[in-house]
Amino acid sequence: MIDGLTKLGCWGMKIPQEYGGLGLSQINYNRAVALVASYCGSTAVWLSAHQSIGVPQPLKLFGTEAQKKKYFPMFAKGAVSAFALTEPGVGSDPAQMTVTAVPSADGKNWTINGIKLWCTNGLVADVLCVMARTPSKMMNGREKKQITAFIVEKGTPGIEYVSRCDFMGIRGIQNGVINFNNVVVPSENILWGEGLGLKLALITLNTGRLTLPAASAAMSKQALHIAKLWGKERVQWGAPVGKHEPGAVKIANMAASTFAQEAATYYTSALVDQGGSDIRMEAAMAKLFCSVASWKIVDDLMQLRGGRGYETASSLRRRGEKGYAVERMMRDSRINRIIEGTDEIQHLFIAREALDKHMSTAGEMLNPKAPVGVKLKALLNSILFYPFWYIRLWLPTGFWPRYGSYGSLGKHMRYIERTSRRLGRSLFHQMIKFGPKLDRRQMILGRLVEIGTELFAMSTSIAKVIVLEKQNPKDKGPRELADLFCRQARLRIHSYFAGIGCNTDKADSRVAAKVLENEFEWLEKGIIIDDGLGFQVKK
Ligand SMILES: Cc1cc2nc3c(=O)[nH]c(=O)nc-3n(C[C@H](O)[C@H](O)[C@H](O)COP(=O)(O)OP(=O)(O)OC[C@H]3O[C@@H](n4cnc5c(N)ncnc54)[C@H](O)[C@@H]3O)c2cc1C
DSSP states (O other), X not given: OHHHHHHTTGGGTTSOGGGTSOOOOHHHHXXXXXXXXXXXXXXXXXXXXXIIISSHHHHHHHOOHHHHHHHHHHHHTTOOEEEEOOBTTBSSOGGGOOOEEEEOTXXXXXXXXXXXXXXXXXXXXXXXXXXXXXXXXXXXXEEEEEEEEEEEETTXXXXXXXXXXXXXXXXXXXXXXXXXXXEEEEGGGEESOXXXXXXXXHHHXXXXXXXXXXXXXXXXXXXXXXXXXXHHHOEETTEETTTSHHHHHHHHHHHHHHHHHHHHHHHHHHHHHHOSOOOHHHHHHHHHHHHHHHHHHHHHHHHHHTHHHHSOHHHHHHTTSOOOOHHHHHHHHGGGGTTTSOHHHHHHHHHHHHHHHHHHHHHHHHOTTSOHHHHHHXXXXXXXXXXXXXXXXXXXXXXXXXXXXXGGGHHHHHHHHHHHHHHHHHHHHHHHHHGGGGGGOHHHHHHHHHHHHHHHHHHHHHHHHHHXXXXXXXXXXXXXXXXXXXXXXXXXXXXXXXXXXXXXXXHHHXXXXXXXXXXXXXXXXXXEEESSSOEEEOO
């Protein structure tokens, strides 16, 4: 299979044609990976770890001409790469990494030491992109930690493959623990520049992250296909399971959600191809929305398939039935909510971006440690900015008879407009209420982010309808799907807003703290435990 992918030039899909690659746009690259992902999550991850986050992407963005000339043709011919960021003690917070790279006295080489965990493709990769801590710099009397990205070639002495990791799903990947033991790399293998590694990783992930929503949407399409066939074929209690109301709701949600996932993914991919746009928010929202939505779809599909959903494809085939791999789809898709930024980290990332303008305008006013002069400056900024901004958010323009050209979807456009304003106001109100502590009210922020994400998916869905209707004005199917998605999203948004004022967040935190302090240990009585000390019955 890997040879087949090489023959097709798949390892060079994103590499410019002048270096021997296929030079695909972001949209077409995503379409290619989506095609693969619709059938096999593992194969999609091979391609994506290499091209979405592995060496080709940062090389394209930040490589020198000499680096591009050396490595791009290799990849175009089938060399595979990997991205080594995570460490045993460092997952969501890569700034704390411990793998080090120390320069030689003449500055010509760097020596890398330390362990990288869960490096996908790492065990077979010809080239690795390795992030390492390089000597800190002093700036304004303070230590500034430096992280630098290095291109490391396979076979460099000191690289030790410690263990292959196996997972719940995507079992066809080559993922492992790699020990770097005095691995010497030349200075010309630094990507972008000394100290720019973390920024490089984050920028690489901004676009790299778009492959996951494309893969999620494709898997959702596969789920829809299976649900359609099974929903008609399986008859129980006198009717096909797809016609019993709970089955129908699942199938309808699959169709509407799949449409919305594609819309969010390809809208953002188009922004990348167009160039000049800051797509951080859109990419993070597309990733968050699609990975969660597709997980729900697979869960619903498993329910619709009943016992057959839980049975493996090979077992089904052995019994002479169609081998729909729903069980594998479920195992494969769960990881999408963890890799390339977990759900929780996407919430934080999006919330911080949304708060950025407020923090730069008024943040210091709320900071008890800020000197009086700085506070006064923030106060002046706020006086100049907020009155106009805040009044604008109350203007009832979302009710004006606008968006007539959207026809039946105009009402959703008006809802998006007025709800965006309400979201802006709510964020501002929460900022006033909690001040700098809002950062720690992650459940509140999470709800606000989910509202923004739903609004984003609604607007991209409607935009997709307009494009499709231009191509085929008679087909009203896209409009029906977008309308259903928008109506469902509005219900979810309603409950998120309600949850901002009325929730159990504080009680949850209190109970969780007590669980962590062992106060509810009695609840664990009567189970068999194995905490590495041998089996015991908890008493
Ligand atoms: C199959 C697989 C493939 C992978 N491939 C690669 C790869 O190719 N290269 C690579 O470098 N890495 C790779 N990873 C690592 C992956 O990116 C990390 O698993 C991911 O970043 C999360 O880190 P963690 O697992 O250490 O979780 P942790 O960071 O330990 O987080 C545990 C939980 O706590 C939550 N959490 C953490 N911090 C916060 C916070 N501040 N606020 C709220 N909640 C928080 C998280 O959301 C999560 O739910 C891979 C992992 C797997 C399982």
